[in-house]
Amino acid sequence: MSILLAVIAFGGLVAFHEAGHMWAARRLGMRVERFSIGFGPVVLRRRRGETEYALSAIPIGGYVKIAGMAPEDEVRPDDPRSYQNKPAWARLLVILAGPASNYLLAFLIGVPILMTAVPAPDLSSTRVGQVLSHSPAARAGLESGDDIRWIGGKAVRNFDEIKTAIQSASKDHPGKPIPFVVLRSGKSRMLGITPKDGLIGIGPATRLLPPLPFAQAIGRSFTRLGEETRDSAHVLGMLLTGKAGLHDLEGPIGIGSDIASSAESGLASYFEMVWLVSVALGFLNLLPIPALDGGRGVFLLYELVSRRRVNPRLEATIHTVGLLVLVVLILFVSKGDVARLWHGR
DSSP, rough: OHEEEHHHHHHHHHHHHHHHHHHHHHHHHEEEEEEEEEEEEEEEEEETTTTEEEEEEEEEEEEEEEOOSSSSSOOOTTTTTTTSSSSSHHHHHHHHHHHHHHHHHHHHHHHHTTTTEEEEEESSSOOOEETTEEEEEEEEHHHOOOOEETTTTEOOOOHHHHHHHHHEEESSSSOEEEEEEEEEEEEEEEEEEEEEETTSEEEOEEEOOOOOOOOOOOOHHHHHHHHHHHHHHHHHHHHHHTOOOOSSSSOOOHHHHHHHHHHOHHHHHHHHHHHHHHHHHHHHHHOOOOSSSHHHHHHHHHHHHSSSOOOOOHHHHHHHHHHHHHHHHHHHHHHHHHHHHHHHH
16 A cells, blocks of 8 residues: 555656646647656557547656647647747746646645644754664664764754764764764663764654644745755755765655655655655756756746747757766666665565
């Protein structure tokens, strides 16, 4: 059941993203020829009006085929419903509608979550929640539920102080074990943990947040979107500066495993994870990377500013190369997902 819920979550997030593209295209007078979940050969299809709804063989991602969007499409200059014949601002809105839909979905999920008592990181305590497998903390014997009291001879009172103490001690003594004093089952234990890039691979314990009234939940849901987007940008900055590597990321397999695990903890945890993935999907697609919505948006912004259209075939070639690079990166990250799951057993 948890695996089925993970599949439903992935399919739902992709469908909502593509539905955003389709809705915007139709509102702006474009002809949508196909709405597909997955890529490759079509397994199931059903036509409704002028649009074919399909389930394709490779169940990762999806797409909306808008008339005149592909460079190989034959576009009549007098076709008012072709993508290519629409002004740049209209095409840009269609492209941005996908990521915007993921943010909208996250907002809609966030409101009822905040109106119930849900678990949240307890940054005011020093208790350890998650310990990543094969992390420096796991190798040193730190366990979930441990209460960290001292790091490198300094007392810590909350999780922010834990992060600061680890980073400070790792700078002062790079590559050397840092003494941790933890409280476990009422007894103090001494552990030596050697951070990697200032991190040891732990997360804070959780606590139940009190439910919010509807009006406050709406405002807080907006605020959470901004906070999670900021955190995603921070992770991106760490990748670009070399402070984190691709091996630290999770791919589709790892994310699916996290969703399945959250489903086993209850519906609140499940929808919280779906919320997180929806924001991540929206943020990822806004990045100016070829083949992603953000990459297509860059070409449209150039057209708006310069009033010159990029050669469609050149743009298509750039997106194809970008897609191949993304596939290679996904396979590389997924290899790490498989290794983590295998060792986790």
